[in-house]
Amino acid sequence: MIPYAPWIVWTVPIIIAFIHPLLEKISGKLRDFMAIFAVFISAVSAASMIPDVIKGSVVINGVEYHIPYDWKLEGWLPLPTGSIEVGMLIDPLSVFMANIVGWIGLLIMIYSIEYMHGDESITRYWMLMNLFIGFMQLLVLADNFLIMFFGWEGVGFASYALIGYYYKDEKKYWIGPYSPTHAGMKAFIMTRIGDVGLLVSIVVIYIYSGTTNFLALSSNFGWMGNLARDGLLAITLLLLFLGPVGKSAQFPLHEWLPEAMAGPTTVSALIHAATMVKAGVYLVARVTPILYLGYASLGELIYPSLNTFFITVAWIGGFTAFLAASMGMVSDQIKKVLAYSTVSQLGYMISIIGVAGLLIESEKLFFEGYIAGISHLYSHAVFKALLFLSAGAVGHAIGSYMLRDAGGLKKYLPRTYLVMFIGLAALSGIPPLNGFFSKDGILHLLYAEHMWPLFILLSLTAILTVFYSFRLLGLIFYGERENLEHGHDTHLHDPGPFMMIPLLILAGASVVGGFLLPNLHGFFEFWAVEGLGIHIEKITLQSFLTSTFTSPILLVSLGIIIVGIYPAYSIYIRGALSAEELLEKYSVLRGIWRFLFERWYINAIYYKVFVDGTRFFSEILFKFIECNGAGQKIKSFYSSLAEEFRYIQTGYYRINMIYVLLGLLMIIILALILGV
């Protein structure tokens, strides 16, 4: 490990973020370099912790400590009721997340050099991107809820600022009916609803346990038992889950993510692949082992509450996966399709971690489900970064993200086509790409444990995923290129090396990523044995591949792919059927299309109830209280008061000063009389 690695990981990006305005004055090149260098340092420090985690011990200042190790800053802010601590936790989950954030972030930053080239407020961009990555690293490495919450809010702020990055955008570039500023605020407010729940539950846990430290919470379970006895455990956990629901855009707070596409594509890539939305999954993954350990020691006392919690988690995840995938099928905008697919894939992760919690009675199955969620997080980070960045390359070439402006790009952008194809194939789970293995792991567990409702729901979702992936591919790259008379098409070309190299790296990672999953399993093994007391078998690449390719679930996976690809292929790639004609012909399809395109009317309802409701309320207040009622009274009261007292104001400065002196004198006399 690099000395002080867990601290360097998050401090360097944050510090560099704040000196960008200074660096800009020296040279623009230096600023760009430092922005990327900061993330590079962060990523390297994160990577340097990997060997320690595999070894199971870490050496700090010549002393060897066991993993998980909590590196505390002693006596940072002692308070009578227990001090607020700052510390970094080194355990497999945090190191794994730090590496995802660092390396994916680094590739996105390198890509940004070319993508954001010539933008007028690029300093702000680098600054916020570095802040974003720094806060996310703080979030994943924090050793207690409070510091994690600090990073959590920092990420929320950075995402708000970056989504609204193009605040000057003209209406014709807007994505959907809202301006980028509006989209940023929507994201901020919607995630805030979840954060309130999270904060409340942190406070409740603190009241019951006297600590917010993850390791302390998972070594002494009195708080869990007391909460369960007071009947509050389920509610506390559900409030805690509200945080991830907001952050990871799960139903019913999923509506902010599609609008978040208003930011630069690189920002979308960062939000979707590495930071922000992964924070929610991270929190669920962080809390689940604590609950597992609590169950192991308290057993039946807390089981009903845990069951409620995990059923909610599993079903919210599963339902969101289906909901978002169905919306993704009809979206008219490249980035929105990808946004819906992110929501959907996050649903998979959250759902499977919930399922792992439902299987809490069997330690082996619990661990399997947990790892399945983590594996999918890892696969998704790689292929979603790839997809967004290649969508950025397409948008860079055609100057628009609307699907109607795309089409027939295959011969103009051959390399972009290749990487995007790999990304979409990974998303749809085509073997041997990484998405196949991780999705297979999820379906396998559901199948083996006979959780049929969720299994069917998630398989259906997988079919929809394949369909919209290939619909997107067909609409962008196949068909005839129209509007040639615009003369834009002479500019159509693959992006330059700064954009292409990250794309190729990510594409390579998508191809080989699936074969690294046994290593990921091994990465968590030591911790599972030492920390959770779970005895698991080691998985080698060979046994992993054998079990994947001999299980009956392989047939299901292949069936999903075929069922999903066939209509997408015949409509959008071969062009044998026309989507418009089908919609004309069957009114049922038209109805479904409308329903999905309006996002199940959820967005409309939210706007009707909350936005219009607030406006209505504020209008009433304005009309009856501010203009005519109490507001007017208060105003007239103060102006009449001012009328009386204005005679004191002579305008002569010295007279005022004499009042001051008199006041001082009175204080001194009083002090002498009272003898203080």
Place this chain on the structure above:
Amino acid sequence: MIEANQMLILTAFILIIIGLYIVITKRNLLRILVGVEIIATGVNINFIALSLLKHPGLLDPLPHVLAITSILLDGALVGVGLAITLIVYRKYGTLDIDTLRRLRW
């Protein structure tokens, strides 16, 4: 023999008196601002000096914290004060406090 805290209190008192004198007698807005700053310095020293009465040896962190906060706020205050002075000068072309009496009734 004067003890350290008495010395400090005396210094603070002298500073406050100097500041008050400036504030009362000067007519130039900038000089008055300087006077206010001198008073603020005196008050800060007073914080530390009075803390010695209770805990000898500068052990109590609270007055230090207050003094540092106060120094910080002073910085902000000077910024605002200078900004107001600048705007006043631009608008009225003078800093003489006796000609600037538009706030009278």
